[in-house]
Amino acid sequence: MEAESGYREYYARNMRGISGWFKVRAYTIERWLYAAHRITGILIVLFILAHFYSTGWHPGLWWDALLGVVVTFHVANGIRLILAELGLAIGKPLLIKKPSQRPVSIEGVQRYLVVFALVLFIVLAAIWAYYALVVQSMMG
């Protein structure tokens, strides 16, 4: 009986839960970046916890490169988010709307910020990977 009412409450509330964070299909690229930001953020926290526990564990140089991808994405996209959340590059409220107006905060200047963040991510990740895989192995 108890389990039954639990089910009923689950369906009646109709909350998507954590899977809702990753429901990216049908939405714009900002939603993908949001999901990736969540995942990389969680991974960084997990890494730091593991790092506190033991600093000795190290499966190989590729591990550093992988960590670089996670961290640099979070940094590059984080810069975009800080700017947007300070109300920059998201446009001004409109006085006149077109018949099927698309939101300025998504499809205006902010899209350049998206491109900027992705380029920055690739550059930073490449530099990090170069140091992790090439320079580190040269130094032994």
Add this chain to the structure above:
Amino acid sequence: MASEEAKDYVLPPEVLEETVRASEELWKPVKKVKFRIYKYNPKKDYAPHWEEHELEVSKGMTVLDALLTIKGEMDPTLGVRYSCRMGLCGSCAMMINGKQMLACQTRVLEAAGDGDVVELRPLDNFPVERDLAADFTHFFEKHKSVKPWIIRSDEVELNNPTGPYKQTVDEYARYYQFTDCIKCGACLSACPTAATDYEYLGPQALAQAYRYMVDTRDDGLDVRIAVVDTEHGCWRCHFAASCSDVCPRGVDPAQGIQLLKRLIIKRKFGYKPHKPAEALPAKVKAESKSGG
């Protein structure tokens, strides 16, 4: 005389023909579409189930038209909420093939795309009332909690107005965009924060809070900051921008929330966006009256 006037309004035959042809085209059956519809009554059913109905659809048929046909001819128990049928009342938002849309503003063929299945569910992250109708009680409470009305300290003027409050077009432009909200709930439903935080105020309420905070007639800045600068308030938003993506009225709540954050930060440094507007002096009123 009547016939002479009427003559002016008769359409040329070729235009009339074209009009008739175009409207026939709009309502001519194009293909069969299968509707997968979510059925659930939380007061009776243990769990939801799906029901399928097939319908001949035409170019002009909206999802709401289809639902009403299904309700009328196939399944009279179908629960669906609507009122205006023209995108103004905000009653009919639902998940159409996985995205929040107004049933009355979405054509079936548009929703089906190349496929021939349209899946309909009630709005995500809202309690289910029955079938496709969601329960908006909590949503409206959130809206009410940000005090969506003009707050003033000059009670005498408010109760016995001597004239309208002064406002320029530029000042009006600061908030006009947000006044188009029809409270359809699509934005809150699309928000990933709302998927795990039932108490999150949500894009609709937060954008409305901003709308009143920058209205020059309003004097309730600090009262509303106390509501939105909280655990379940605007800082829970991480700019996934899906709210603006799905809004059928171009309200752009994501923009409103980011501007709201900026306003709150500035307020911490003592900034106020405006002095509450004064009532127009009697002389201006008299002039504008005589002016027409």
